[in-house]
Amino acid sequence: MSFFGKLKERMFRSSSKLDEGLDALVSADATSALDIPPASPAAPVEIAKPGLLSRLTGRSDAPRRVLDDAFVEELEDLLVQADLGVETALKVTANIAAGRFGRRVSTAEIKEALADEITRIMEPVARPMPLYPKRPQVVLVVGVNGAGKTTTIGKLASQFRAAGKSVIIAAGDTFRAAAVEQLQVWGDRAGVPVMTAPEGSDPASLAFDALTRAQAEGVDLLMIDTAGRLQNRADLMEELAKIVRVIRKKDPSAPHNTLLVLDATTGQNAVTQVEVFRQMANVTGLIMTKLDGTARGGVLVALADRFGLPIHAIGVGEQIDDLDAFDARDFAAALTGSPD
Numbered sequence: 001m002s003f004f005g006k007l008k009e010r011m012f013r014s015s016s017k018l019d020e021g022l023d024a025l026v027s028a029d030a031t032s033a034l035d036i037p038p039a040s041p042a043a044p045v046e047i048a049k050p051g052l053l054s055r056l057t058g059r060s061d062a063p064r065r066v067l068d069d070a071f072v073e074e075l076e077d078l079l080v081q082a083d084l085g086v087e088t089a090l091k092v093t094a095n096i097a098a099g100r101f102g103r104r105v106s107t108a109e110i111k112e113a114l115a116d117e118i119t120r121i122m123e124p125v126a127r128p129m130p131l132y133p134k135r136p137q138v139v140l141v142v143g144v145n146g147a148g149k150t151t152t153i154g155k156l157a158s159q160f161r162a163a164g165k166s167v168i169i170a171a172g173d174t175f176r177a178a179a180v181e182q183l184q185v186w187g188d189r190a191g192v193p194v195m196t197a198p199e200g201s202d203p204a205s206l207a208f209d210a211l212t213r214a215q216a217e218g219v220d221l222l223m224i225d226t227a228g229r230l231q232n233r234a235d236l237m238e239e240l241a242k243i244v245r246v247i248r249k250k251d252p253s254a255p256h257n258t259l260l261v262l263d264a265t266t267g268q269n270a271v272t273q274v275e276v277f278r279q280m281a282n283v284t285g286l287i288m289t290k291l292d293g294t295a296r297g298g299v300l301v302a303l304a305d306r307f308g309l310p311i312h313a314i315g316v317g318e319q320i321d322d323l324d325a326f327d328a329r330d331f332a333a334a335l336t337g338s339p340d
């Protein structure tokens with residue numbers, strides 16, 4: 001199945017609030033759409049004519065609604081509810097209204113305009129994780145507990161292996177035995193060695209050992225998992241800083257990527273997480289998990305608009321191949337329910 005097909009099917013298994021909301025927005029006024037005069041005499045008159053005439057003229061008899069102040073306000077509200085965030089919602093709505101204000105618009109036109117706006121915001125950030133000739137390339141993976149770090153590392157490792165790269169994983173969340181075990185399971189699935197350390201031991205020392213081994217073996221990629229206990233921010237910050245300090249003793253240019261894994265189902269909370277982790281680490285890219293089965297994917301638009309950080313991939317399921325490259329137009333189409 002195509003990326004779009006899979007994304008659309010999975011993203012909206014739980015139904016898109018945005019898609020349905022847009023339908024409701026326009027049809028809310030549909031009965032009166034035929035009777036309302038255009039707001040501005042200069043505006044083109046687009047009166048829906050049902051039946052034969054509309055078919056002969058090629059015009060759609062889909063419901064239309066005048067794009068007026070009330071419509072703009074409702075659209076803003078809808079976008080805020082869809083997790084785009086207030087700032088982005090206002091900007092996107094203003095851009096859609098520009099040039100259309102006072103005109104009758106159909107749902108299809110609004111969806112297309114919205115998809116275009118979202119694509120414009122997302123296109124610059126839709127970037128795969130860069131691969132460098134530098135060996136080993138050190139990839140630090142950060143994010144709160146449960147965001148999907150372990151799963152994402154497993155999926156990424158599997159994709160890198162399939163692309164012919166050699167990979168080592170370091171299980172840096174040494175405080176949770178279950179997290180280490182889980183990573184080992186993913187390592188086995190991906191066919192990648194996982195380096196572990198005794199429970200409660202120093203993750204920085206594990207990272208150092210893992211980099212030493214990766215250098216000795218000439219491995220292409222070293223992926224370092226980290227803890228995600230945000231409850232004690234100062235400790236976590238120190239832990240991440242120490243990992244970076246220590247691996248830089250072996251390679252001053254490391255880490256080459258710091259990936260922040262975010263859970264789409266947390267909605268606007270993801271914005272706070274980006275802010276917090278950017279203070280703790282030099283985040284170079286994002287991976288958004290659990291886009292399947294959530295109607296909260298709109299937060300990605302807010303993140304792109306606000307931070308401009310590359311979105312390397314999205315998680316659309318729990319299986320090893322459920323990690324896809326991020327495609328701006330496909331995402332916008334899936335989110336708004338506009339045609340592919």
Ligand SMILES: Nc1nc2c(ncn2[C@@H]2O[C@H](COP(=O)(O)OP(=O)(O)OP(=O)(O)O)[C@@H](O)[C@H]2O)c(=O)[nH]1
Binds near residue numbers: 316322
């Ligand atoms: N539906 C779905 N579930 C996912 C996805 N990614 C991860 N999960 C699930 O989310 C849960 C948490 O994922 P983990 O990979 O354990 O998250 P973590 O960030 O490593 O969490 P800790 O191990 O607690 O630090 C697991 O049940 C995963 O199967 C995804 O893209 N879609």
